[in-house]
Amino acid sequence: MHLKRMGAGAVLAAAVCAPLSAQVAGERIQITGEIIDTWCYFSGVMGGPEAVVGSAHHTCALWCSAGGIPVGLLGDDGEVYMVLKLGDDDASAGGDTQLRLASHQITADGMLYQRDGLNYLVVSEVVADDGIVNLSHDDFGVTPGFAIPEPKE
Amino acid sequence: MRTIAMIAVLLGTSPLAAQDFSEGSEARSWNLYAEQPARFEARVVDMLCAVTGDCPEDCGGGQRQIGLLRSVDDVLVYPNKNAQPVFSGAAVDLLPFCGADVEVDGLMLDDPDIGARNIYLVQRIRRLDGDEWINAQSWTENWAAQNPDASGEGPWFRRDPRVAAEIEAHGYLGLGLDVDAAFIADWF
Structure with a gap:
């Protein structure tokens, strides 16, 4: 019992002394997936997850990326990786590189960090850019419906 | 048990991850599936810095995403959205508070089924050493200026x-x- 208390106390002391806000260790990763608009994906504000990816949501993804909403990489494993940097471009709040890649399927090589339930990705290199491969407009049209302005007569 | 719970809290793996921060919140609902009102104190941080240690002095000067390091449990909250319903993020509204201790009010999204943890819509901000709340709706004005x-x-x-x-x-x-x-x- 005494040893258990000592052990718990040691762990507690370590926890108190540790800089909890310090950075977490990263691991090298290569992953393929789509550059998505995380707010629409997480919030459901524009519909379910399948409706806010791919070509159906491309225009909205451009708006959100240009608007400074974080982009993520929706991996083939189904996980969302919040993108903090793309190559030399650390402009994660509305930068040009992420705007150009909106809705594209890419293969990214970089570092994965995990903290407080989220995956963070620092991309060293975009190994492949396959363009938009998810033709979701076949199933969903466009989301939101006003993404394409009605043509003038 | 109490000791274990304290350790878990300090390690950020505790029930605090799903803690109720709604007390005192005046956040407006957006009728989102997983939203919860959340008002809490935090330090405003550069997300890339907080995660990787790449830390310019000015939180990236507007280029980078800005986060909230929650005071009570050291959880890194990721503000994805400001208070404007116009496809606008939160970094512009939070950047002026880089490095400051603030109180924020807004909506927390917690939907683990799709990977949403500690995702935040910030509606208003105030410095802890001040009384004035500032609405998080400066994105469009900033865009117009640029x-x-x-x-x-x-x-x-x-x-x-x-x-x-x-x-x-x-x-x-x-x-x-x-x-x-x-x-x-x-x-x-």
Whole structure:
């Protein structure tokens, strides 16, 4: 019992002394997936997850990326990786590189960090850019419906 | 048990991850599936810095995403959205508070089924050493200042030069102008 208390106390002391806000260790990763608009994906504000990816949501993804909403990489494993940097471009709040890649399927090589339930990705290199491969407009049209302005007569 | 719970809290793996921060919140609902009102104290941080240690002095000067390191449990909260319903993020509103201790009020999203943990919509901010709440709705004003040649009618996202260039080059669906034309003919 005494040893258990000592052990718990040691762990507690370590926890108190540790800089909890310090950075977490990263691991090298290569992953393929789509550059998505995380707010629409997480919030459901524009519909379910399948409706806010791919070509159906491309225009909205451009708006959100240009608007400074974080982009993520929706991996083939189904996980969302919040993108903090793309190559030399650390402009994660509305930068040009992420705007150009909106809705594209890419293969990214970089570092994965995990903290407080989220995956963070620092991309060293975009190994492949396959363009938009998810033709979701076949199933969903466009989301939101006003993404394409009605043509003038 | 109490000791274990304290350790878990300090390690950030505790029930605090799902803690109720709604007390005192005046956040407006957006009727989102997983939203919860959340008012809490935090330090405003550069997200890339907080995660990787790459830390310029000015939180990236507006280039980078800005986070909230929650005071009570050291959880890194990721503000994805400001209070404006116009496809706008939160970094512009939070950047002036870089490095400061603040109180924020807004909506927390927690939907683990799709990977949403500690995702936040910030509606208002105040410095802990001040009384004045500031509404998180400065994005459009900032955009207008940076795009003086894009003035005109309609929302910013219809007039943004970068968005317009992408659509002009690749279409609304991003698949090329021919695919766009066929789709639009059928859609309307």
